[in-house]
Amino acid sequence: MRLDKFLKDARLVKRRVVAQEMIEVGAVRLNGRQCRSSALVRVDDVVEVAYPTRILTVKVLVDDEKVIRRKGIVSYELLKERRVSGEEKPW
Structure with a gap:
């Protein structure tokens, strides 16, 4: 499944x-590297997302888009959440 589609689904x-x-x-x-939207996400991959105030x-637990779209299906496991200030660059 594409990375951009995984993030949305x-x-x-x-x-x-x-x-x-x-x-x-x-x-x-x-998996610790910058990539493109078309990068393939597979089970056991690690995805880091930097929002304005947290990372x-x-x-990834599920990489099948049909399964992810079902309500109540958990497609990822939260490993870490880190707060950041607005001026701090995440990486």
Whole structure:
């Protein structure tokens, strides 16, 4: 599954376009590396998402988009959440 689609379907980002913009500016990492929106996400990958006030680190549990879209399905495990100030750069 594509990274931008995973972020949207897992409800980490509200819209796919926003996910693509975040990936483009470097606010999302896949397994510790910057990547493209088209990067493939697989089970056990680690995704880091930098929001303005926090950084989430999650482990992918499900990479099938049909399963993720079902209500009540948890597609990731929260590994770490770190608060950051507005001026601090996440990485």
